[in-house]
Amino acid sequence: MDKMEGSFAVEDMQNVQINIGEIVKEVEEWDQPMGPFPYPSIATLRDWDFKLINRYRVFYSPICDRCTLCTYGPCDLTGDKRGACGIDQAAQQGRIVLLAVLMGCTAHCAHGRHLYHWCLDKFGDLPFKMGDEILVDAPLTRTIAGIKPKTIKDFGPVLNYVEEQVAQLLACTHTGQEGNYRDFESKALHGGMLDSLGKEVSDLIQIVAYDMPRGDEDAPLVECGMGTLDKSKAILITYGHNLAGSAEAMFYTEDNNLWDKVDIGGVCCTAIDNTRICEGLGHPDKEFNDKYRMIGTKAKIAGAIGWWRKMVRGDCMDCIMVDEQCVWTDAIVDAEKYKIPLIATNEKIMLGLPDRTNDPVDEIVDDLVNFRMPGVVVLDPVKAGEVGVKTAIAVKPKRAEIREADPFLSDEEFKKYAESCTYCHSCQFVCPPHIKIGDVVQEAAKGNYEPLSSTYEICVGCRRCEQVCPQDIPILSLYAYANKEYIRNQKFKMRAGRGPVKDTEIRRVGAPLVLGTIPGV
Numbered sequence: 001m002d003k004m005e006g007s008f009a010v011e012d013m014q015n016v017q018i019n020i021g022e023i024v025k026e027v028e029e030w031d032q033p034m035g036p037f038p039y040p041s042i043a044t045l046r047d048w049d050f051k052l053i054n055r056y057r058v059f060y061s062p063i064c065d066r067c068t069l070c071t072y073g074p075c076d077l078t079g080d081k082r083g084a085c086g087i088d089q090a091a092q093q094g095r096i097v098l099l100a101v102l103m104g105c106t107a108h109c110a111h112g113r114h115l116y117h118w119c120l121d122k123f124g125d126l127p128f129k130m131g132d133e134i135l136v137d138a139p140l141t142r143t144i145a146g147i148k149p150k151t152i153k154d155f156g157p158v159l160n161y162v163e164e165q166v167a168q169l170l171a172c173t174h175t176g177q178e179g180n181y182r183d184f185e186s187k188a189l190h191g192g193m194l195d196s197l198g199k200e201v202s203d204l205i206q207i208v209a210y211d212m213p214r215g216d217e218d219a220p221l222v223e224c225g226m227g228t229l230d231k232s233k234a235i236l237i238t239y240g241h242n243l244a245g246s247a248e249a250m251f252y253t254e255d256n257n258l259w260d261k262v263d264i265g266g267v268c269c270t271a272i273d274n275t276r277i278c279e280g281l282g283h284p285d286k287e288f289n290d291k292y293r294m295i296g297t298k299a300k301i302a303g304a305i306g307w308w309r310k311m312v313r314g315d316c317m318d319c320i321m322v323d324e325q326c327v328w329t330d331a332i333v334d335a336e337k338y339k340i341p342l343i344a345t346n347e348k349i350m351l352g353l354p355d356r357t358n359d360p361v362d363e364i365v366d367d368l369v370n371f372r373m374p375g376v377v378v379l380d381p382v383k384a385g386e387v388g389v390k391t392a393i394a395v396k397p398k399r400a401e402i403r404e405a406d407p408f409l410s411d412e413e414f415k416k417y418a419e420s421c422t423y424c425h426s427c428q429f430v431c432p433p434h435i436k437i438g439d440v441v442q443e444a445a446k447g448n449y450e451p452l453s454s455t456y457e458i459c460v461g462c463r464r465c466e467q468v469c470p471q472d473i474p475i476l477s478l479y480a481y482a483n484k485e486y487i488r489n490q491k492f493k494m495r496a497g498r499g500p501v502k503d504t505e506i507r508r509v510g511a512p513l514v515l516g517t518i519p520g521v
Helices: 046-055 089-123 139-145 152-171 181-209 244-255 269-274 286-292 305-313 331-337 361-369 381-402 411-419 426-430 437-445 450-454 464-468 475-482 484-489 503-515
Strands: 221-224 234-239 262-267 300-303 319-322 342-344 375-377 492-495
Touching: 046 181, 089 152, 089 181, 089 244, 139 152, 139 181, 152 181, 221 300, 234 244, 234 269, 234 381, 244 262, 244 269, 244 286, 244 319, 244 381, 262 269, 262 305, 262 381, 269 300, 300 305, 305 331, 305 475, 319 331, 319 381, 331 342, 331 375, 342 381, 361 375, 361 381, 411 437, 411 475, 426 437, 426 464, 437 450, 437 475, 450 475, 464 475, 475 484
Parallel strands: 234 262, 234 319, 262 300, 319 342, 342 375
Antiparallel strands: 221 492
16 A cells, blocks of 8 residues: 655545544653653662662561461561561561552552542643742652643543552562562652652642642631531531542532531541632633632631541531541441431442432432431532532431430549549550550549640540550540530631742742751751
């Protein structure tokens, strides 16, 4: 078959078959040359990793001396022993490190992938613009992938790369694969790089799609704490890291003029992201921009993950929406106990609940409000937002009727639990911030609640103390009892999400950094 190349006309041609291969767009030139290794693989930076590992020797403090990761095990790896597959203790610990890194990496990358698809479906392929004052708008993407993104779709190949590398790294942990601790550590460093890249992609996508601040060095102080929530209204708590569902709850509330009936507060990263929506340069969709401009100022930051159980036991919510990451896995247990309907909005956290995504909104709300089920899965963010708001408003009076009069311990219960402490110190040994819990409870038994108040903010709410207590003392409930008014009225301020650092800010501190005139540098 004859082939023609270049420009030509086809009007007078007959019986012609035209095959068009890949269409390559003209690439915009950068002011910087391409690096030698765009999209590096596992082995690309291995030599450099080994230099670091050999200089800064790895120290392992094994949690366990056995390997139970295959059917040949469990294998004893103490001393110089090797497992059935030949692995030694050092390599096994490196293997566990790599697995832990990959857990975080996949969580953040999968978050980005979900946002990528959702934002393209909702907004289309928006231009990627971070403003004129941010010179390097996607530093990790540029450095690692060697691309300069122009639209949201340009992040697709970056996510493909991360996902492919994660699959290769996870394969290295299988029985009969990698067996050297230094190579496991090198692979963990590669996984850490991918993790940072995935987090950058996730945040950049939501910054553009939801018009969040870009380099706002004067970002306002935002009130935080359970005291920011208006208890006269229904309270919807959105909990996790993915703002898709919580943003839709805010949009539904705005569209239906319901802010006088419901407060929307967030826990963990979703809380901060809610307060950033539509506060940036202006959304490309003018209708969307006009309708929801500065809607982020109406969201509340209820607290951090460490406060979750304190919030539940403090009776500070009427309905919960969870999405993904940093959600306590027993959230449904606490919610059911205190008659708080829970809506799971993401496939990564479904908690054994029935999937009601395809059911009518009013039927779902009716089942939740009448406590026929403790919670549901609704994977459509728009529907989940509507269900969350409607449920919170409708269930508030019913919760007041059906629950116990006071969610806190009674005076008698508090005294009984405090006096049952045997001062064994089991709780103190496992407490991450090393609170002397035995002393605190002993003082409470004497009627002195001050230690429970002064250590309340130090407690991270992990409940490890309750897990090891031989007397089954509900220590977090003791904290809640002694701090009930503080829990309900707690307020403080934090800086709202400001977005990337501006180039002008970097230049402003450049000289002092180089000259060492900034204190502490």
